[in-house]
Amino acid sequence: MTIFARFADESGKISQNRAKPKLFEPNRKNELSIFNVSKLSSKEKCESGLKNVAKPKGKKLYGWAELSHSDFYKFDLEIIQDNTPPGHANAIGWPKPELVKQRKDKAQSLAKIANCTRLNPTARTCVDCQSQDYK
Numbered sequence: 707m708t709i710f711a712r713f714a715d716e717s718g719k720i721s722q723n724r725a726k727p728k729l730f731e732p733n734r735k736n737e738l739s740i741f742n743v744s745k746l747s748s749k750e751k752c753e754s755g756l757k758n759v760a761k762p763k764g765k766k767l768y769g770w771a772e773l774s775h776s777d778f779y780k781f782d783l784e785i786i787q788d789n790t791p792p793g794h795a796n797a798i799g800w801p802k803p804e805l806v807k808q809r810k811d812k813a814q815s816l817a818k819i820a821n822c823t824r825l826n827p828t829a830r831t832c833v834d835c836q837s838q839d840y841k
Contacts, residue, residue: 713754732797740796752767781815
């Protein structure tokens with residue numbers, strides 16, 4: 707099974723063990739940036755999120771939410787892997803930006819079924835990163 711992670715680089719997008727719908731809102735190009743993490747350990751997932759998402763933006767990594775390929779498919783979203791950077795993909799097929807309610811509903815549905823890992827917000831490295839909630 708292919709597993710994708712959506713990394714949270716803002717504290718308001720993930721809380722304890724739950725993703726917030728805002729984490730799954732697509733960008734201006736109507737794409738949701740995700741990473742294939744199927745073969746990665748928790749530490750490697752953390753390192754990928756730091757290297758590829760948080761640090762390039764000058765932000766912290768607060769955690770990530772995981773969904774399977776079939777989870778995206780259930781909501782009529784297609785995964786296009788471009789591997790730039792390695793493991794990167796986009797979930798496409800979102801309602802048009804003017805269809806605000808449909809977009810929010812889809813984001814909320816994904817957030818409800820996502821498996822989340824919340825990192826200790828004071829942590830600076832991924833040394834102790836495990837698939838558990840840090841309080």
